[in-house]
Amino acid sequence: MTTxxxxxxxxxxxxxxxxxxxxxxxxxxxxxxxxEKDMRQDTRFDRAGREPRSPDRHDRGGPAGGR
Incomplete structure (x- = not known):
């Protein structure tokens, strides 16, 4: 896993x-x-109970779909 x-x-x-x-x-x-391995664009951290974000979606201050 750590590799x-x-x-x-x-x-x-x-x-x-x-x-x-x-x-x-x-x-x-x-x-x-x-x-440190320059993988920033390939990773995302989401917590359970929150709506996941699309990696290519720009944050517009609200959830996806404009709710």
Missing amino acids: LEWIGRAENLVIARPSGTGKSHFTEGLAQAAI
């Missing part, structure tokens, strides 16, 4: 653990590694 090869294959990563178990800390470390 980040899965990012190049456009595979998703889902981490599901109870609150306070270090999920955000772990994913921040993966994101930092991706930045």
